[in-house]
């Protein structure tokens with residue numbers, strides 16, 4: 001069996017005021033996996049993705065290619081295991097500023113394979129005009145902001161694992177499918193860094209189209225193979 005890219009062992013996370021959100025979350029992510037993460041609203045899906053990206057405090061362990069985030073340095077780790085937020089409109093400034101900031105990070109420069117134009121081209125193939133790159137995030141529509149954040153997320157071509165938090169929730173059905181197809185092609189492309197995705201969605205149709213594995217999160221952990229639509 002191929003070695004897992006990401007190993008999540010006994011991860012637990014608490015609310016700031018105390019009390020668990022979830023505990024004992026354990027699973028692995030391997031090359032080619034599109035792991036759909038489902039649960040009821042408020043169960044902790046976003047929180048779990050943020051733990052995986054080392055953006056949230058947690059107990060337990062997360063290893064990427066057999067090493068802990070701190071062994072890479074957290075900024076470098078986050079370029080390999082990259083979280084794409086659900087509400088990018090909360091980001092400061094413009095998408096172009098954000099892209100330039102990310103691409104200027106030492107951690108990324110060290111990897112020497114930044115292709116900013118690729119992000120712009122990917123967004124363009126999703127119907128995003130180039131002038132939107134220079135508009136403040138908070139003036140963009142929800143769907144424009146989501147497509148730009150996603151284009152930045154994998155257009156930089158440094159992430160092996162993308163952590164997608166309802167990435168197309170603000171898009172119409174046809175636009176969602178175009179974005180899904182790009183991501184699924186990217187994961188199969190030998191030229192791409194992208195090897196796996198953990199994908200939160202509330203849409204059963206989207207889960208069926210993109211998922212190769214299905215995890216259901218509850219306060220007690222995750223169950224594999226249980227689709228939300230198959231639950232009583």
Ligand SMILES: Nc1ncnc2c1ncn2[C@@H]1O[C@H](COP(=O)(O)OP(=O)(O)OP(=O)(O)O)[C@@H](O)[C@H]1O
Pocket residue numbers: 015016021039040041042043044045046047048
């Ligand atoms: N910074 C925070 N401060 C206080 N509570 C928080 C914070 N972040 C998350 N929570 C709480 O943790 C729980 C899990 O939130 P989370 O956003 O992870 O759920 P979710 O499953 O992604 O929800 P949804 O499907 O509605 O997006 C919720 O009860 C939420 O209110």
